[in-house]
Amino acid sequence: MTVTINIAINSRQVGDELTPTINGRELHRELGVGKDYTSWAKAQIKRAHFEENRDFVKLTQKGELSTTGQTLTEYHFTVEAGKHIGMLSGTTKGREVREYFLECERRVKSATAPAVRDARTAALIDALVRQDALEQEQARQATELARLQENVAVIEARTQPENKHFTVLGYSNLIGRPVDARTAANFGRKCAALSREKGLVIGDVRDPRFGTVHSYHESVLQEVLAPTTTN
Numbered sequence: 001m002t003v004t005i006n007i008a009i010n011s012r013q014v015g016d017e018l019t020p021t022i023n024g025r026e027l028h029r030e031l032g033v034g035k036d037y038t039s040w041a042k043a044q045i046k047r048a049h050f051e052e053n054r055d056f057v058k059l060t061q062k063g064e065l066s067t068t069g070q071t072l073t074e075y076h077f078t079v080e081a082g083k084h085i086g087m088l089s090g091t092t093k094g095r096e097v098r099e100y101f102l103e104c105e106r107r108v109k110s111a112t113a114p115a116v117r118d119a120r121t122a123a124l125i126d127a128l129v130r131q132d133a134l135e136q137e138q139a140r141q142a143t144e145l146a147r148l149q150e151n152v153a154v155i156e157a158r159t160q161p162e163n164k165h166f167t168v169l170g171y172s173n174l175i176g177r178p179v180d181a182r183t184a185a186n187f188g189r190k191c192a193a194l195s196r197e198k199g200l201v202i203g204d205v206r207d208p209r210f211g212t213v214h215s216y217h218e219s220v221l222q223e224v225l226a227p228t229t230t231n
Contacts, residue, residue, distance in 0.1 A: 020127030024075035055081040164218040191216040
């Protein structure tokens with residue numbers, strides 16, 4: 001790809017993370033937009049539902065470039081947001097901007113990426129490498145957290161009192177047939193009805209994830225969850 005885009009890439013604090021960003025004013029210039037910069041930037045944010053400190057940061061400074069000396073507002077978009085703006089523009093230049101960022105991402109992910117001579121492209125690649133590593137670590141942590149939560153549910157179910165009352169989620173994990181929250185809610189309604197029919201106590205258990213949830217006697221849970229074991 002012949003790079004015709006001239007947009008500087010800088011690492012900037014966006015929320016809690018150091019993220020590769022682009023100056024919205026430079027993106028506005030490269031796209032050849034006729035609309036004034038501030039109005040255009042606000043329109044992109046509204047159009048794409050961007051959130052401040054996630055997709056962009058907003059900085060204000062005295063208008064040294066303004067003939068009136070008024071305070072200027074600068075918008076610094078993440079590379080992902082810039083790519084999205086390019087796509088939404090629907091213009092040839094917008095496609096070039098988007099392809100520019102995509103090409104840099106391809107180089108990051110390629111083990112045999114060619115040497116990058118352009119300093120700005122190299123800076124972007126370096127920033128994206130760090131961002132990619134961070135995203136992989138976050139994904140690993142999310143997977144580990146889900147596994148730990150499942151283990152906790154099993155442990156909680158195994159350490160219930162001798163009255164053999166369990167929550168739906170706890171019991172489903174205990175028998176090795178985990179269900180999602182929506183399915184658990186449906187089972188819970190059936191368990192509650194059956195418990196009232198049999199005159200069995202419905203307990204209350206404090207769950208750190210969902211607040212107070214009901215617990216049911218093991219015999220009720222076995223009967224309600226039994227159909228799922230025959231599929």
